[in-house]
Amino acid sequence: MMLKIGLTAILVVTSLSTNAARGKDVSPSIRNIVGACSIPAVLDARTNVWEDHILYPTSDYRNEVEQAVKAIDDAQLREKAAKVANVGTFMWIKTVDDIANLATEASAVPCDNILGLVLDILPYKESKTRSLELDNRTLAQYQTPFIDSIAEIIRSSINTSFAVIVEPRAFPGYFNDTSAGDDLPKSYRENVPYALKALNLPNVVTYIDVGNSNSMDWDLQRDVAAKEILNTFEAAGSPSQFRGFATNVANYNAWDLLPGEFVPADDSRYTRPQNEQQFVRILSDALQKNGLPSRATHGIMDTSRNGVPGLRWTWDDWCNVNGAGFGPRPTSQTRDESLDAFVWVAHPGESDGSSDPSAPGYDAACGKEDAFRPSPAAGQWHQAYFEMLVQNADPTL
Numbered sequence: 001m002m003l004k005i006g007l008t009a010i011l012v013v014t015s016l017s018t019n020a021a022r023g024k025d026v027s028p029s030i031r032n033i034v035g036a037c038s039i040p041a042v043l044d045a046r047t048n049v050w051e052d053h054i055l056y057p058t059s060d061y062r063n064e065v066e067q068a069v070k071a072i073d074d075a076q077l078r079e080k081a082a083k084v085a086n087v088g089t090f091m092w093i094k095t096v097d098d099i100a101n102l103a104t105e106a107s108a109v110p111c112d113n114i115l116g117l118v119l120d121i122l123p124y125k126e127s128k129t130r131s132l133e134l135d136n137r138t139l140a141q142y143q144t145p146f147i148d149s150i151a152e153i154i155r156s157s158i159n160t161s162f163a164v165i166v167e168p169r170a171f172p173g174y175f176n177d178t179s180a181g182d183d184l185p186k187s188y189r190e191n192v193p194y195a196l197k198a199l200n201l202p203n204v205v206t207y208i209d210v211g212n213s214n215s216m217d218w219d220l221q222r223d224v225a226a227k228e229i230l231n232t233f234e235a236a237g238s239p240s241q242f243r244g245f246a247t248n249v250a251n252y253n254a255w256d257l258l259p260g261e262f263v264p265a266d267d268s269r270y271t272r273p274q275n276e277q278q279f280v281r282i283l284s285d286a287l288q289k290n291g292l293p294s295r296a297t298h299g300i301m302d303t304s305r306n307g308v309p310g311l312r313w314t315w316d317d318w319c320n321v322n323g324a325g326f327g328p329r330p331t332s333q334t335r336d337e338s339l340d341a342f343v344w345v346a347h348p349g350e351s352d353g354s355s356d357p358s359a360p361g362y363d364a365a366c367g368k369e370d371a372f373r374p375s376p377a378a379g380q381w382h383q384a385y386f387e388m389l390v391q392n393a394d395p396t397l
């Protein structure tokens with residue numbers, strides 16, 4: 001292992017200096033291609049694969065950060081911000097167009113990196129915000145254009161390791177949002193097992209998104225939820241590469257803060273675990289008790305924006321929380337058996353939603369007192385917010 005890493009490093013340095021000597025522009029993409037893995041990737045999902053793989057810095061986020069850095073005047077802040085370009089984030093598949101970049105992205109990933117992929121395309125996921133494109137698709141149309149195409153690319157990218165998060169917001173949505181009607185449960189129960197089965201490949205580990213500690217009444221529902229996850233797992237043919245669940249995706253919850261952010265105040269209808277660590281332990285335990293094999297009961301947690309706790313007025317405030325900072329960088333050093341890794345799933349610096357009440361699709365959470373205002377539309381680059389995240393990062397950049 002040491003020898004392999006050493007050789008890779010030497011190869012990179014040699015090629016870089018050769019390119020530099022020839023006076024070529026050494027762009028990040030050239031560095032990546034030089035470092036790309038050339039041995040088949042095989043992940044053992046009985047182990048924590050994050051112990052010898054670090055999350056790959058995806059090019060779309062890296063490009064956003066590189067642009068953002070150029071727009072910063074303060075030299076000290078600029079130097080800190082520049083470091084963010086090298087932090088790994090997940091690649092999001094939200095439309096068919098996003099699949100087009102997957103093969104290229106995968107071809108640049110070094111052996112000791114893992115390419116994170118979020119499937120965010122499940123039909124009927126969000127009754128309130130679902131797009132017309134998704135709305136009118138039948139269940140079968142998820143499977144062929146999305147899942148089969150993605151599986152095909154992953155199968156051909158044999159030298160690349162992947163970690164896939166399946167459908168943020170979907171799981172708690174169908175438990176606890178009755179406005180979704182029967183469509184979401186039907187869509188989930190047909191499509192998620194299909195995805196887990198199709199992506200059960202040697203170079204992949206899969207996690208299903210379960211929302212976060214605040215998504216449902218875990219006291220009342222932990223066994224119902226665990227059984228549903230077990231059913232999903234079995235309907236997928238008990239896939240060997242299934243590792244567990246993803247939590248806190250694009251959210252702001254603290255990992256192990258005690259007392260929790262909202263204790264003793266009870267801001268909610270539900271009894272909730274005080275922090276993500278308690279939640280992860282509760283869920284992992286419930287999964288084991290309900291019959292999931294223990295290797296399939298581990299979590300990964302999004303820590304991209306949870307550096308500063310205690311900012312929100314209520315636990316439900318999810319939009320561009322004001323005062324936020326980057327949280328722990330991706331690592332397997334979680335000091336908790338139940339959690340494989342802290343990862344950055346969201347692309348911090350992209351807005352959660354517009355703060356302008358007259359904007360299309362305006363969500364009131366984005367105009368609250370504890371939200372950063374003004375903020376642009378969801379997904380748009382939010383320079384002031386990004387600079388705030390850099391400034392308030394904990395650990396510091």
Ligand SMILES: *[C@@H]1O[C@H](CO)[C@@H](O)[C@H](O)[C@H]1NC(C)=O
Nearest residue numbers: 037038039040156157158159
């Ligand atoms: C994987 O690496 C081998 C070299 O060992 C190379 O021949 C092959 O083209 C690579 N495959 C892909 C898809 O990159």
Ligand SMILES: *[C@@H]1O[C@H](CO)[C@@H](O)[C@H](O)[C@H]1NC(C)=O
Nearest residue numbers: 130131132133134135136137
């Ligand atoms: C989706 O279906 C609705 C009614 O079923 C229709 O009014 C609408 O135009 C369709 N949208 C698209 C993008 O096809």
Ligand SMILES: *[C@@H]1O[C@H](CO)[C@@H](O)[C@H](O)[C@H]1NC(C)=O
Nearest residue numbers: 175176177178216217220221
């Ligand atoms: C959410 O789950 C709780 C506990 O099972 C239940 O009491 C509540 O009615 C659910 N809410 C919705 C909107 O379904």
